[in-house]
Amino acid sequence: MKVHFIAIGGSAMHNLAIALHKKGFEVTGSDDVLFEPSISRLAKHGLLPQQNGWFAEKITDNLDAVILGMHARADNPELLAAQQKGIKIYSYPExxxxxxxxxxxxxxxxxxxxxxxxxxxxxxxxxxxxxxxxxxxxxxxxxxxxxxxxxxxxxxxxxxxxxxxxxxxxxxxxxxxxxxxxxxxxxxxxxxxxxxxxxxxxxxxxxxxxxxxxxxxxxxxxxxxxxxxxxxxxxxxxxxxxxxxxxxxxxxxxxxxxxxxxxxxxxxxxxxxxxxxxxxxxxxxxxxxxxxxxxxxVTFKGAARRLELVGKNEVTNIYKDFAHSPSKLKATIKAVKAQFPRRQLIACMELHTFSSLNKDFLNEYAGCMNEADTAVVYIDAQTFVQKKMEPYDESVVKTAFNQQNLIFFDNSKALKDFVSAQNLQSKNLLLMSSGNFGGLNLNELASYLLNK
The missing domain is CATH 3.40.1190.10 (Mur-like, catalytic domain)
Known part of the structure; x- marks a missing residue:
């Protein structure tokens, strides 16, 4: 079987490409931008595109199927070529x-x-x-x-x-x-x-x-x-x-x-x-x-970034979690507070997804961080630009979360300085995001906090 991936760098897409390669399929792919760990993993199996971009000539008549990733657009040159040639096109779930x-x-x-x-x-x-x-x-x-x-x-x-x-x-x-x-x-x-x-x-x-x-x-x-x-x-x-x-x-x-x-x-x-x-x-x-x-x-440690322990000492645990929606945020904060009832909790979350940043959806977060002793919300100012959304200030966030003592940052350095200055004696730190807090190295931050 010869299969071509349009947007091969996606999380599920590159893993499916590797799985089919291991199964003996002949796999090719394209993408306009790739990130780690996709780059290294595709390269390890000889599947990394030689150059970024879309190339209609990659869509040859001998392909058995094209698998289309969500990252591609409907006017993608390779997709149009596949449609013109009548090659079977699948989404990855299909x-x-x-x-x-x-x-x-x-x-x-x-x-x-x-x-x-x-x-x-x-x-x-x-x-x-x-x-x-x-x-x-x-x-x-x-x-x-x-x-x-x-x-x-x-x-x-x-x-x-x-x-x-x-x-x-x-x-x-x-x-x-x-x-x-x-x-x-x-x-x-x-x-x-x-x-x-x-x-x-x-x-x-x-x-x-x-x-x-x-x-x-x-x-x-x-x-x-x-x-x-x-x-x-x-x-x-x-x-x-x-x-x-x-x-x-x-x-x-x-x-x-x-x-x-x-x-x-x-x-x-x-x-x-x-x-x-x-x-x-x-x-x-x-x-x-x-x-x-x-x-x-008994030996299950959890999935990556699902209440993942970044580091700890005798009086402090530091976790990172994928939580970003209101229900996930509330459940994760509740879990840490219930597990360590005698420790205060500093909870930091990043509004990052389209839904979470949407002003019409923001009120869904009302009260969801109330159990945290210190609640921090971060938005990377560039995210509004990237998603072509109208920005808003901290007053909007505080009103939506219904928590006026909430602390707000839109600059990753200011967030890092704030967290770095905290005394974590008998406190836990919970960092929640589907993004990366503006590129913060959470492992380095945790190491500094636990050893200062």
Missing amino acids: YVYEQSKDKLRVVIGGSHGKTTITSMILHALQAAGKDFDYLVGAQLEGFDTMVKLSDAPLIIIEGDEYLSSPIDRRPKFHLYKANLAVISGIAWDHINVFPTFENYIEQFEIFIQTIQPNGTVFYAANDDILGEMIAHNQSPVAKIPYKLPQFEVVNGVTLLINEGVKFPLQIFGEHNLLNLEAARSICGELGISAHDYYTSM
Whole structure:
């Protein structure tokens, strides 16, 4: 098979390219801009384009397929050439389905927790010695790539609700046709694509409709909006709730309790314990006992940037987290406060995505940082320029967050100076963003704070 990737540098795209290369496909690709780790990883497998840019001549008649990434535009020269030649064009979720249509497909959906739940399932399957393929949205310890495609009979897919490609406006998770599925919760996101909450909820209703006959969806019992949607859904599939397991926190360690046995976990927070139960529900369907599953979770460290411990000493822990939406922000802050109730919490978050920066959406953040002892919001002033959005000042942010003592920065140096000046004695620091705080090196910052 000869496959060409348009926008090969994307996170999922370059991992899919490597997976197909490992499977024996002849893979080529293009992109107008590439970043690490895509550059190094593509180069390692001989897949790095010789030069950046789009080249219609790369679209040759002997191609079996073109895979189109979301980063490309609808007027991309290579896309136009492929359309003119009549070459089959796939979005990456379409192609993942094409490669897995004869497998048992497990799809993890929801507004939050998708990566963590998927990672937990992969960790448990690996511990059980199962053969499986996967697509996950973060680099995981013990896994070389974020995508694996082989002859395995099973695939675990993180099912994102964002659009599939510039010419396919369907959410990705509609295309996988799950046999087993999870919905972790529903909290409005992607306002640029789904302008109303009702329109956003509708995507999850359609997702349930795509589940195959005799399929099952597990859903979070604590989510009232999700529960109401499930109650009215007419799809003829099994709908099974999951809820918080029994647990206790002792000296900063969460112990999960199952049939009188206590399992010390490296993760914490009620949201993660719910994620853990979602994964257990799936693993039970895949033949892994509850005891074996919980035993495997003792060694699970979490996915990258999901309450990831950057550094610690006897009196301070410093975490970084991908949280950026209101529900994720609130859950992450609550988790750290509950785990360390005697320590104050400095919580810093970056408004970075189109949705989070949208002035019409900003009020969704009201009260979500109230549990932090010190709340800091950062916006890189250049982000407004890059996204062609009208900038606003700190008064707008404070009003939206409904927190007048909130501290605001739009300059990364000022943010770094503020954080560097903090005395972290008996305090934790939580850094939350889907961006990079204007290029701050969080590892260096953490090292300085812990050793000063």
